[in-house]
Amino acid sequence: VSAFEQNISALALAAQVIPGHIIxxxxxxxxxxxxxxxFFGIYLGFHEAIKGIILNLLSRIIDTKKINSRVLTLAICAFIVITLTIWVS
Structure with a gap:
């Protein structure tokens, strides 16, 4: 209640009370x-979205049973890492 009234975080309030570098x-x-x-929440959500889009597109061309799930997962992971690397740099 005190942190809410002072509009500070509970961790900042604890830093006022607890001595040392622990806080x-x-x-x-x-x-x-x-x-x-x-990061992992956004990554997993984006991964599932891309996987759904790719599976939807591929299911129109080939049977979904022929799609290797492991290869698809690794390809999506590589795509995300490369895209993030380009975006950050």
Whole structure:
């Protein structure tokens, strides 16, 4: 309630009470996990969307039973990594 009233995060409020570098280390670890969790959530959602689009397009040409799921997954992964690398650089 106090953090809400002061409009600060609970971690900032804990930093005022807990001495030492524990809060700084905890906040850094928390931020890293937040970024990684967000990345993997977006990656998995994008991967499933691309896989659905590709399977939909390929099912019009060939039978879906002939599509190698492992190759498709690796190709999509490579496409995402290459696209992100180009986009970031």
């Amino acid at each position: 700084h280390i905890t906040s850094t670890v928390l931020n890293i996990f937040a970024v990684l969790t967000t």
